[in-house]
Amino acid sequence: MKRITSVIVIAAVVLSSLVFATGCSKKQEVDLSKYLSYEGFSGFATLKEKPEVEDYETKYDDLKEKRKEARLDDDDSKYDEYTEEMRSLKYLNKALDCVEFKLVKGKNGSLSNGDTIKVKARYNEDKIDKYDVEFVADEFETKVKGLEEKKAVDPFDSSEVTITFSGLDGEGRIDVEEKDDDSDYTIYYSANPSYDLKNGDKVTVTASLYSEDYILKGSEDGEEVTKEFTVEGLGEIPKTIDSSIDNTVPTEAILEELNEDYEIEVGEEGKGYNFGIEADDFHFAEFKINKISDFKLVKTLYGYNPDYYSKSACAYGQIYSRTYTVKIIEPEFGSKKVKKGAVKNVTAYYMGYISGGELMVSDNKLVKINSDYDLYCTTSSRENVKDAVDSFKNIYGSNYTVTEVK
16 A cells, blocks of 8 residues: 555656646747837937846846745745746846847837837847747837937027128128027037138038937937028128118218217307317307208218228218308407307318228128127318318228229
8 A cells, every 4th residue: 555655656746747847848939029128219219229128137036035935935836936937037038138129110210109110130049949938020010109208399490599690701700699588498509610701601500409308300319400501691891882882870870970979059159179160260269059050961982991901991981061150259369251249150071980890781781790889980070071081091091992982
């Protein structure tokens, strides 16, 4: 009776071993599409070449801890179950480490959620066989999912930036004006080249944005994008100009300066030189102003002298006349024509000019080269038109080639 019992026990052990061996030899079927992972966010993502078991170390350690608890509880069934799961997980991880993914359909660097991609798995079959793993398919299609979404911003939209060119042809610069708003992101801009520009040049503007919530539209990585601009609208310094050129800008500047420098009111008293009156018999005479006419344009002059300052050196001047009706209080010493108490009309001439290369012609207009400062005007009074013209010709002691604007 004892012998029979021993045989039955031995047979049971052998049978159990065979079953266990048979179970172990069964290969683990693996769907590789479940082990795809990506780098980047939606619209800019790239498929990782290596498949991986997500949180492998954590999962393995967790099974290891459970097996330890099963052993302490003398639960052989659970112990064997966890041992097999650990083995399968370890073999799966080693097998996946032998695989390399190649994107057959789709474009790395621009993958988005919802894209259908085709992936081919490359591996050494002999190595895979060692780990009792069998892949369901070597090539498969799947949809991209789980990528982080970010909001796209167009850095070159007019709501974000204004890009213009200013200055002279050959001496121009690019002006990048960023919009000042309450956006929760900041775009940084740089330009190359940025100065000594001429019409027709190409300038590359780079926009950069580093944000957890936003990306740049048109960028390969979401953080940087470039755009090329053609330089246009830079002004020129002509050797001469004529009346076809709009001279509103310098004219307004000169008149403003003249009215400020010669702010004279009816009823004022003083000597002629106090009012810029240079005429004989009136320059040193004392009188009272009874009436004042408006400034009347007499002559417009344009000067050009690239050898003096730079190729941008030019001067623009206007000669104005103004007639005063005065009552003589005290005649000029030695004057025989003007008597005390006499009421006379006397004309004064004023020169207002802009020089030093502050002007250029752009879009058929005479305008200031830079927009961030006011034109600098100089005024003076002269006895007659000839004296005013001569003073303009000798600005800063230079010899401008002067022509009258007609």
